[in-house]
Amino acid sequence: MTSLKRILKFAFQDIGRNFGLSFMTVLILILMVLSVNALWGVEAITKEAVATVKDQVNVSVYFSANANDDNVNELKKYVSSFPEVVNVDLLSADSVLDSFKQRHKLSKDILDALAELDTNPFGPTMIIKTKEPSDYQKIIQALNVPEYQTLIEAKSFDEHETALDKIQNITNNAEKMVAGLVLLFGCISFLIVFNTIRAAIHTQKVEIGIKRLVGASNWFIRGPYIVESLIFSVLSMAISIGIIYLALHFIDPYLSVIFSDGFSLTKYYNSHILYLFGSQFVCVLVLTVVSSILAMRRQLKV
Amino acid sequence: MIIVEGVTKVYSKNSVALRDISLHINAGEFVSIIGQSGSGKTTFTKLLIAEETPTKGKIKIGDWDITNIKTDEIPYLRRQIGMIFQDYKLLPQKTVYENVAFALEVAGEKSKRIAQIVPQLLEIVGLSDRHNRYPQQLSGGEQQRVAIARSLAHRPKIIVADEPTGNLDTINAEEIIQILKKINEFGTTVLLLTHNREVVNALHRRVITLHGGNIVLDQEAGKYIL
Numbered sequence: 001m002t003s004l005k006r007i008l009k010f011a012f013q014d015i016g017r018n019f020g021l022s023f024m025t026v027l028i029l030i031l032m033v034l035s036v037n038a039l040w041g042v043e044a045i046t047k048e049a050v051a052t053v054k055d056q057v058n059v060s061v062y063f064s065a066n067a068n069d070d071n072v073n074e075l076k077k078y079v080s081s082f083p084e085v086v087n088v089d090l091l092s093a094d095s096v097l098d099s100f101k102q103r104h105k106l107s108k109d110i111l112d113a114l115a116e117l118d119t120n121p122f123g124p125t126m127i128i129k130t131k132e133p134s135d136y137q138k139i140i141q142a143l144n145v146p147e148y149q150t151l152i153e154a155k156s157f158d159e160h161e162t163a164l165d166k167i168q169n170i171t172n173n174a175e176k177m178v179a180g181l182v183l184l185f186g187c188i189s190f191l192i193v194f195n196t197i198r199a200a201i202h203t204q205k206v207e208i209g210i211k212r213l214v215g216a217s218n219w220f221i222r223g224p225y226i227v228e229s230l231i232f233s234v235l236s237m238a239i240s241i242g243i244i245y246l247a248l249h250f251i252d253p254y255l256s257v258i259f260s261d262g263f264s265l266t267k268y269y270n271s272h273i274l275y276l277f278g279s280q281f282v283c284v285l286v287l288t289v290v291s292s293i294l295a296m297r298r299q300l301k302v
Numbered sequence: 303m304i305i306v307e308g309v310t311k312v313y314s315k316n317s318v319a320l321r322d323i324s325l326h327i328n329a330g331e332f333v334s335i336i337g338q339s340g341s342g343k344t345t346f347t348k349l350l351i352a353e354e355t356p357t358k359g360k361i362k363i364g365d366w367d368i369t370n371i372k373t374d375e376i377p378y379l380r381r382q383i384g385m386i387f388q389d390y391k392l393l394p395q396k397t398v399y400e401n402v403a404f405a406l407e408v409a410g411e412k413s414k415r416i417a418q419i420v421p422q423l424l425e426i427v428g429l430s431d432r433h434n435r436y437p438q439q440l441s442g443g444e445q446q447r448v449a450i451a452r453s454l455a456h457r458p459k460i461i462v463a464d465e466p467t468g469n470l471d472t473i474n475a476e477e478i479i480q481i482l483k484k485i486n487e488f489g490t491t492v493l494l495l496t497h498n499r500e501v502v503n504a505l506h507r508r509v510i511t512l513h514g515g516n517i518v519l520d521q522e523a524g525k526y527i528l
Contacts, residue, residue, distance in 0.1 A: 006410075017395060213380060215405070
């Protein structure tokens with residue numbers, strides 16, 4: 001217990017005496033954590049954006065005006081039987097007409113032309129949602145059978161296909177880039193932190209030598225540096241978390257404009273708080289402790 | 303008792319520090335070890351505190367064979383051997399009191415006991431009134447006395463003083479030797495490694511002369527002959 005207290009005392013003394021180096025070490029760790037979080041934030045936003053776009057994509061099947069309720073219900077039943085389909089909505093011919101009128105309420109010419117017609121020119125519309133955008137192709141093919149050709153006037157999916165492919169492509173590349181950047185930042189940070197801690201320990205070479213001469217055990221010499229690593233890790237994570245939440249406070253209002261479903265990075269961080277900060281803390285701790293042990297190895301040679 | 307039997311230390315083919323040396327130093331002796339630079343004095347000290355291991359031969363301190371000492375036993379050995387150096391090796395950011403207490407702290411001694419021991423040690427070296435000073439606020443002689451107090455912290459059976467008067471004027475050097483003699487009178491074995499002819503001649507104690515890694519002379523109540 002006495003030794004533990006002294007190890008803590010020496011650790012705080014070292015931090016105080018080498019304030020400049022301690023400050024630099026914490027600063028570099030903070031920059032590393034912030035960089036990694038910036039990349040994670042970008043990834044979260046990208047994923048959310050893709051999910052939003054995916055959610056907005058669907059296949060609209062426009063029935064011809066002569067399609068009756070039995071035809072429509074049969075087709076709905078047929079489409080719903082596919083395991084890839086998560087939802088099928090039906091809009092009646094009247095509601096399609098109402099919706100059309102609503103959309104063009106300011107276009108007098110269009111409304112006049114519509115009034116000239118005796119009957120509703122629109123048929124019902126079926127809106128199909130699938131689990132994945134890639135599933136739409138299968139549904140489209142399933143509808144391309146001769147018996148339904150006369151019932152279906154148009155299908156709207158083709159317009160989104162290219163856009164979805166592009167988004168998917170961008171997402172995949174973005175994920176690879178983020179992973180690469182995290183790895184690169186990790187390597188750079190390791191080298192910087194390792195050298196900073198090594199420099200801090202080198203400045204105390206004389207003190208370590210004296211500790212050895214007066215009979216300090218290796219663990220007693222090593223202890224304060226391990227404790228320092230722990231303090232650096234806790235301090236850098238605490239400050240980083242503060243900065244991250246402060247930054248989110250300013251970023252979230254902009255995100256709320258883009259994402260109408262209420263997505264915010266603060267919510268994302270709150271829901272993943274243990275994973276995000278826990279894993280980062282463990283990484284920072286391992287980084288600082290390993291750096292300390294490697295840097296001390298030479299000084300502790302008997 | 304220190305027993306050295308046929309010890310050889312080879313650093314490289316062209317660097318042989320000690321050549322088959324054997325000697326016995328009895329408990330409570332005051333021994334001066336003299337020799338020119340490169341004669342093997344420092345290597346001998348390093349072997350005693352297990353900073354180096356002999357290439358050949360055996361070293362025993364009391365009943366403890368330290369020739370192939372385990373790494374985790376080395377701190378315990380060093381607590382039994384007080385070391386004093388020419389450059390004092392004090393921590394500049396610690397006070398006199400803290401420098402002495404430091405040796406006890408690293409050994410896990412209780413704070414209460416440290417508070418009892420340190421003033422006694424400072425009393426022995428005559429620095430009770432300087433306990434709050436920092437090393438840079440002391441003279442060379444005073445700094446060396448702090449180093450002596452620190453070396454006594456673990457009540458060692460052996461004190462190894464490596465050129466303790468090397469940086470001191472005659473008066474301060476004499477004071478340091480008097481303190482070492484006083485420590486020796488309490489029963490502690492003192493090994494004095496020195497170049498100082500006057501000091502060795504004035505002591506009239508055992509003198510071991512090293513030359514080229516060999517013991518060339520071992521005199522009871524000897525003189526500085528080189």
